[in-house]
Amino acid sequence: MSRLLVLAPGAIATIQDLGRPGFGPLGISTAGAADPLSLRAANRLVGNPEDAPAIEMALGGAAFAFEGDAVVAVAGADLACGIAPFTATAIASGEKLRFGWAKRGSRAYLAVAGGFVLDRAFDSASVHVWSGLGGRPLAKGDVLEVVPGRGTRRPANLDTAQRAAIEASIFRKELRVTWGPQASWFSEAERERFVATPWTVGDAIDRMGLRLEGLAIALAHPRELLTEGAPLGAIQVPDGGRPIVLFVEHQTTGGYPKIANVVSADLAALGQLRPRDTIRFLPVSFEAARRLLEVPG
């Protein structure tokens, strides 16, 4: 039985899989990996099912020691750690993996062949940080047991083109959006400003939402919204006019008007934004948004 010792969690490190769909009626959002494309890639590389839990590291600084041999892969942000990214690598017992700080993007996934022995809450090992559901972020001294064996599937290699396609999807700074259910509450001039403005991502690295700095966006007339379901990637405009992009740990319902919504194809890119990044929004039709999923990149 191999084990992984947490020497340092870095900025924040959590166990993530593809989340817990289906529990919205209990007030639980699906959540899971902030960048599911990279999680899936890391798992494929070591022969795990795509939805196996892995370690999500934000911004860098994490370090791990291995007791027993293991096969690992790292995908997502470029956190220099001495092994090639997007490649399955054998680690000998006693070796350490130390991650530097992200040069590009913000989150990387460390998958281990076989996966980890973990408790599950509501069908998922994902840690929902702000509510504590599924546990807490990793801390120095934590030990993760590796499931014996070598993964249940044949490890896949990613060729240069496949890796380039993933990186094109996750390192976008121009995010496509569809207009939100309350877009008509904003004047045409305000909607144009929303599109023309370069927005700055706030200082906090937060799985619940990304606060944006730029212009304040105002409603045409003050209106009260009856609380309604809020989707992942919704861009809501609270009273102060500073937009917030609802991210993976978003509240399931909300009462603020939603001017727009990041398209499904660009949700993984939200998970790679860093504090102080500058982003722009590009409106597309719902048909175009769905087509983007058929042709990644």
Next chain:
Amino acid sequence: MSVPLLDWASDRALRVRFADTISDAAHDDVRRALAAFERAPVPGQVNLHPAHASILVVVDPLAATAEAVEAAVRATLHAADDLELPEPRLVEIPVCYEPPYALDLDDVARRAGISIDEVVRAHAGALYRVDFLGFAPGFPYLSGLPERLATPRRTEPRIRIPAGSVAIAGSQAGIYPVEIPGGWNVIGRTPRVLFPPPLLRVGDRVRFLPIPADAFR
């Protein structure tokens, strides 16, 4: 069931609206829709977010066309038109309205222009309905707060609100199931565990029973 308005809130989330205001009829429509979609999911369905008078149906956009999802939603709702709803459960929740649990009770009383005892009597004297669980895991949005207790959200949200905090905001009542940040006015705390597992479900009726601080444990 009233004829719902359908529109896409995102490329993966179909908004199904029965009304624009809180009402018994809209609540029953939401309950019927929730039961129907849980029993017979539409193509690609991955999640449901019920609210006061609407339900958001989240789908995998690769699993079915928008038209197919809309058609399935309409057919499912049509079939659920005469769905018998089970009798609501009544859940009694003990609350201590005393220090140190009643963080904002003074403010609520002052704003309402009534005594603290009157706030407690009014809050514990009402019968509430769980419109939905939302915002956070297990958090009940309760309708039925007496009008004179309506209090705006706090201007400065708290970084941590203890689990079990019984709170009000606007014309809504609620209970914080887990320790999370929040901006509602806390007027007491319950020793009952709301989550996990979830104590309440959509449609339940709730009564609050005042208990003294020494009975809290």
